[in-house]
Amino acid sequence: MKSSSRKRSRQPAGAKAVADLMLAPAVVMLRLPVMAAEAGGLARRGESMRAISEKVAAVTEGVAAAQLSLVDSFSRFWPEIMTGKTPSLLNGVALERSVHAALKPASRRVKANFKRLAG
16 A cells, blocks of 8 residues: 555645635735836836736636536536436536636636745
C-alpha cells in the first residue's frame, strides 16, 4: 500500500475554487494602483489589457468546461439508469459538477494573480 505525501482534503469538491475566488477583492486592490499609474501615463500600459484578456479567457474556458461536464453527464445517463442509480442529470449532481468545472479557470487565474501582484 502506497503512502501519499499529500493529505486528502475533507472539503467539498468546489470549496477550493470558491476559497481561491475569495482572493478576487485583494487582487482588485493590488491592481488599482498599477492601473491608475497606467491611466496617468506614468506606467506602460499592460496590466489593464492583461486583466481584460485574462477575464475573457477564463470565461471562455469556464463555459467550455461546464459544457464538457454536462456532455459527460449526458453520456452517463443510460448507464446510470441501467445500474439502478438516480441519473446525475435528475438529482442535481450534473449541474453541481458543471458549476464547479466552470469556476476552476477563474479560480486558478485569481490565485495566480494574487501571488504575482502580492509578491
